[in-house]
Amino acid sequence: MRREAQLWLKASYEDLEDAKDALLRKRWFRAAFFAQQAVEKVFKALFFVIKREEPPKIHTITELYLSLKEQNFSLPTELEEKLYTLNKYYTVTRYPDAANGLPSEAIDREEAEKAVKIAETVINECEKTLKQQ
Structure with a gap:
C-alpha cells in the first residue's frame, strides 16, 4: 500500500477512536463529527x-x-445509503447556522452512536480493499 494511503488510513483510525472517546464523554456532536471525518x-x-x-x-x-x-469500488447498498446520514455532520456539528442552534444540541446519543457504528462498518469494508494492495 502506498505510504500516502497508509497515512490517510491511520488518520481515519485516529478519528474513529476520537469518535468513540467522544461517546464516552457524552459529546454526541463531536462523536458524529469524528465519525464523518473517519469515513472521509x-x-x-x-x-x-x-x-x-x-x-x-x-x-x-x-x-x-x-x-x-x-x-x-462499492459498498453494500444498505451501507451506501447511510453515507448520506454522515454527510451532514461535517457542518451541522460545527456551525450554529447549519445546526439551527448550538451544534452541541443538534445531535443526541442515539444519532451519535449510529454515526460511529456506520463509520466503523464503512472502515471495515474499505480495509478489505486497502489490505489487498
Whole structure:
C-alpha cells in the first residue's frame, strides 16, 4: 500500500477512536463529527489505491464515494445509503447556522452512536480493499 494511503488510513483510525472517546464523554456532536471525518479519510486513502491519484480537497463523503464507485469500488447498498446520514455532520456539528442552534444540541446519543457504528462498518469494508494492495 502506498505510504500516502497508509497515512490517510491511520488518520481515519485516529478519528474513529476520537469518535468513540467522544461517546464516552457524552459529546454526541463531536462523536458524529469524528465519525464523518473517519469515513472521509478512509475514502481518501482509497483514492491512492483505486484511482492512483491524490484525493480531491472536498469534504462531501458522498461525492468521494461516487468518484470511487466509478472505478468499480462499492459498498453494500444498505451501507451506501447511510453515507448520506454522515454527510451532514461535517457542518451541522460545527456551525450554529447549519445546526439551527448550538451544534452541541443538534445531535443526541442515539444519532451519535449510529454515526460511529456506520463509520466503523464503512472502515471495515474499505480495509478489505486497502489490505489487498
